[in-house]
Amino acid sequence: MRRFRFGVTARIVAVLVVLGVAVFPLYWMFVTALSSNSDLFADQPRLTPDLGQFGVFVDALAEGKAAGWLLNSLIIAVGTMVLSVGLGIPLGYALSRFSFWGKAVLTVVLLFTQMLPEALMVVPLFALFRRFELLDSLTGLVLVNSAFVLPIVALILKGAIDGIPKELEEAARADGARPFTTLTRINVPLIAPSIAATAVIAFFHAWNEYVFAVTFIFNPDLQPASVGIANFIGELGTPIQTVMAVAFLFTLPAVAFYLLVQKYVVSGMTAGAVKG
Amino acid sequence: MGNKRAHFGIARATCALGLVATLLTGCGSDGDSGGGVTKLTFAASTFGDPGRGPLLTKWLDEFNQSQTKVQVSAAAVPYPTFGQTVLTQMGSGKGPDLIRFDMPEFEAASDAGLVAPLDKVIDAGKYDLLKQPDQFMVHDGVRHGVIFEASNYAMFYNADLIPTPPTTYEQFTSTAKSLTKGDVFGLAFRQTEAEEAGVWQDIFNYVYGFGGAWSDGKNLTINSPENLKGLQAFKDLYDANVIPRGADAATFRRMFAEGKVGMELNNGGYVTATRGQNAKLNFNVAPIPFPVRKQGAILAPIVINEASEGKDEAGTFIKWALEPQNQVKLQEILGASSVATTTQRSAEALKATPFLPVFDGLTETSLPQIVLGFEAKTPDIRKVVVQNVVAALQGKADLKSALDRAQQQASELVR
Numbered sequence: 001m002r003r004f005r006f007g008v009t010a011r012i013v014a015v016l017v018v019l020g021v022a023v024f025p026l027y028w029m030f031v032t033a034l035s036s037n038s039d040l041f042a043d044q045p046r047l048t049p050d051l052g053q054f055g056v057f058v059d060a061l062a063e064g065k066a067a068g069w070l071l072n073s074l075i076i077a078v079g080t081m082v083l084s085v086g087l088g089i090p091l092g093y094a095l096s097r098f099s100f101w102g103k104a105v106l107t108v109v110l111l112f113t114q115m116l117p118e119a120l121m122v123v124p125l126f127a128l129f130r131r132f133e134l135l136d137s138l139t140g141l142v143l144v145n146s147a148f149v150l151p152i153v154a155l156i157l158k159g160a161i162d163g164i165p166k167e168l169e170e171a172a173r174a175d176g177a178r179p180f181t182t183l184t185r186i187n188v189p190l191i192a193p194s195i196a197a198t199a200v201i202a203f204f205h206a207w208n209e210y211v212f213a214v215t216f217i218f219n220p221d222l223q224p225a226s227v228g229i230a231n232f233i234g235e236l237g238t239p240i241q242t243v244m245a246v247a248f249l250f251t252l253p254a255v256a257f258y259l260l261v262q263k264y265v266v267s268g269m270t271a272g273a274v275k276g
Numbered sequence: 277m278g279n280k281r282a283h284f285g286i287a288r289a290t291c292a293l294g295l296v297a298t299l300l301t302g303c304g305s306d307g308d309s310g311g312g313v314t315k316l317t318f319a320a321s322t323f324g325d326p327g328r329g330p331l332l333t334k335w336l337d338e339f340n341q342s343q344t345k346v347q348v349s350a351a352a353v354p355y356p357t358f359g360q361t362v363l364t365q366m367g368s369g370k371g372p373d374l375i376r377f378d379m380p381e382f383e384a385a386s387d388a389g390l391v392a393p394l395d396k397v398i399d400a401g402k403y404d405l406l407k408q409p410d411q412f413m414v415h416d417g418v419r420h421g422v423i424f425e426a427s428n429y430a431m432f433y434n435a436d437l438i439p440t441p442p443t444t445y446e447q448f449t450s451t452a453k454s455l456t457k458g459d460v461f462g463l464a465f466r467q468t469e470a471e472e473a474g475v476w477q478d479i480f481n482y483v484y485g486f487g488g489a490w491s492d493g494k495n496l497t498i499n500s501p502e503n504l505k506g507l508q509a510f511k512d513l514y515d516a517n518v519i520p521r522g523a524d525a526a527t528f529r530r531m532f533a534e535g536k537v538g539m540e541l542n543n544g545g546y547v548t549a550t551r552g553q554n555a556k557l558n559f560n561v562a563p564i565p566f567p568v569r570k571q572g573a574i575l576a577p578i579v580i581n582e583a584s585e586g587k588d589e590a591g592t593f594i595k596w597a598l599e600p601q602n603q604v605k606l607q608e609i610l611g612a613s614s615v616a617t618t619t620q621r622s623a624e625a626l627k628a629t630p631f632l633p634v635f636d637g638l639t640e641t642s643l644p645q646i647v648l649g650f651e652a653k654t655p656d657i658r659k660v661v662v663q664n665v666v667a668a669l670q671g672k673a674d675l676k677s678a679l680d681r682a683q684q685q686a687s688e689l690v691r
Binding site for chain 2 (some may be wrong): 123215237238
């Protein structure tokens, strides 16, 4: 009994330590945002937020710029998530279930695209975007982010579909279902946890993306938050509390999104672990 | 079950919202003109500076209100990636109409033909341009820019911590060491590769202040004995732990404003920026106390993008900026910096900032932070030099070997 209690206590402590490591950066950002100038570089750092400094959040949102940046980030991230998952499902299904010429090469090429750094692609993509008048538009960023994240989404979903017994599809086909019906009615519900996981990957990729956003967007009103926050960093000075306040706000929608889909992600991780 | 349905419902609604919002907002683009008004964008990292940024935006508003044909607005390009972002945009035939460049990027852009010649836009003979900095605006007889800001480097010091400023390098070192205790540091400078341009600006003062130079005009002299001496002084201060190691410029400048850093070598623009962060800080300025009175200067030209569709209108703005009353206003915004033309500092400005003449007295001995004779290659040479100097600071190589390596790599680049 004593051993059992010790085990439970140890697990709780371990969870708290991991939780602390994960949450601490967010907490420290919050504390820094709510620090006075004298607290910022004090010998003994302030460990708790000074709620009297809460005005920094109000000031950060006052001009409406930060709210606009967050909205732009949300549009880009949700758009990327929808497009890449929407295209990734049929692509993953095709790679998993159909035999066609060049399939192996296509899979390798998809992997290869993941090895290209964004910085390498900025100049050619800029020329391409200029040609198709996609510069200075959120659609352009959704497209480029989707292009970068689609391969990994498709490959993850291919793996998930590989795990579904073909007999289920054969049974559906025997009942007259076409491939699209089989995909949407049989496969998609079964790989829902993997879809949720890839949605998280796509969302966070687009939410954090900086290089394309800073280069392809000229209009300040269309900048996402990743670029907007960097605008606070001046050549000769930086308002640290304001940066931390906006950065803290920047993390909240992403955390909220993860909390919304985590149930599916977790169930995806445990799917198939127990067979009854 | 119902809960599951609700979650799927939320997910579907979110997806639909994202698609609709993306489609609705996707095709946003700012028109260049509307109602006979030409809209131009002006990119300058100065817009992000506390104190200077908001005042500069008001200065633009004054131009916009002075006439009805041209509207200039600030293009928000973040400082950390300013040069790289704007050069990429200009190289692909887009980008802001007006740009305030730092010298290395100005030279690279001019050499690549990305900057519009200004000879037909402005008549330089009409203005009393400052000769020393203005000479760098003309390449092979063609004017590519006009000085927006010229700012000499000097030693800023906290007058509460340092009643009498050091006048020799030995005093400078001992002051830095004696001040460093607890949460206060005697000195601060940039020391990481992430701040490549900043490290270059900082080491420039040590190299030239100890009698060195990056080139003799024809050949690179990165590993000369004088350069080694200056950079060894820089490394000695790093090794002595008198600086907040790892702190970036944004952090240690804030520390200076809060009285946590005793001395910093910086340019005249820092006066307004520091007051913007802490108006009560008691600081003063003196010449950099190195053996040779030579230091860097920030020369920041304003240029017109060759790809701009509103070159004439951009020229209208530059001509407005060069008018005497607008030059005086600009100089007051920029702090202790100079502007393109000779201006008189007002009695009020001298009373508020008594050390302004210190900066003015350094103009003859200040140099732009470019490699003379290899101006267009400066960004590439800068990268090589900074990489090797930072490696030496971090103990990955001894300083002499690092400079030899930098000399070899940079020579291959310019061959």
